Amino acid sequence: MRAIFFEEDDARAVVARLRADGFEARAERERLAGEDDDEDHPWAVVSDAPAFMLEVLVDTHDGWLDSEDDEAEEQSAPVEPLHLPTAPKRIKRPDLD
Structure with missing residues (x-):
């Protein structure tokens, strides 16, 4: 699952929290279609944490969830x-008749 945040500080805080809880997590720049300015790209946090944990962190840090797995399953x-x-x-x- 991926969580998307507009602020780098929020993404880094979520990564730190997930790693402290024992999950794998990393932050990376998310390039959205139509975005030309590199400074405006949001941050994606990719993790193996359960969806409910990411939901709580997304609500706390004003982000949203993006499920890669659901999109792949729907297409395949x-x-x-x-x-x-x-x-x-x-x-x-x-x-x-």
């Missing part, structure tokens, strides 16, 4: 084709 999961009827369904006069 095969979708079964829909079962569509071959003829219209008669509602009012079923005796015409």
Whole structure:
């Protein structure tokens, strides 16, 4: 999971907290589409911590969660084709079949 923060201090504080709790965590610059100025890029904290812990830290430090795993699963999961009827369904006069 990734947590996104606009301030470097917030990202570093979250990394320090997660490492103190025994989880792996690192902060890196997150380049968003359309952002030209390198100073305006937000910070991403990538960690193996449970989602509920990241949610609490995101709420505390004004960030948001970005789940890489959910996006990958949605893109790679095969979708079964829909079962569509071959003829219209008669509602009012079923005796015409």
